[in-house]
Amino acid sequence: NLAHLQAVKLMYTENKKGKQLLYFLVGSRVLKYLSQTVTRERLLTDTLRNGPDAHVDLVDKMQKTLKVSTKTNSNLLKEIALSEAKEKKLLEPKPSYVYFYRREGDNDYISVLTKELTDYLLIVIVGEGTSGQLVISGQGEVVVNLGKKLCELLEGKGGGKGSRFNAKISSFKSLSKVEETIQSFIAPTS
Secondary structure, eight states: OOGGGOOEEEEEEEEETTEEEEEEEETHHHHHHHHHHHHHHHHHHHHHTSOGGGHHHHHHHHHHHHHHHHHHHHHHHHHHHHHHHHHHHTOSSOOSOEEEEETTOOHHHHHHHHHHTTTSOEEEEEEETTEEEEEEEOSSTHHHHHHHHHHHHHTEEEEEETTEEEEEEOOOTTGGGHHHHHHHHHGGGO
16 A cells, blocks of 8 residues: 555655666655755745745855955955055165065965066965965075974974975964064074
């Protein structure tokens, strides 16, 4: 007797390894799935402030807007990096190091700074909270040694070779001590 099954819902099919797989729900699982779907739809309707028929269109529009905003943000960060680099190049006398911290910085921001300030000992920190990045570029062993020192201070993990040191930072609690640490590290060598 198949009456205890109550309902059968054929969900979708999928090709895998030359076989056709059929996904389906039976009995109380159909009701549970329907309940979850209705709850999800109500939450989306409240969040998007529009009817269920427009959900896909609204999400597509939001994704496109996000993509444009992200690209604009990245371009603006590149322009800020160029501007900051030009400002540091104009300093007289030439500083023994250049230090930047930017909460909202990204890899493009870092790469523009490193390309523009190749003649300097450059220390760049980006991020906030429990996630960030430290990049040091310059000449000599001071890069790796300073990188290790700053990693200890900022609870980071990383390494370097030659003229570049990269690290992931997991704590910004001691960020205020970074410049002091750099100065104390550089002072004996200059």
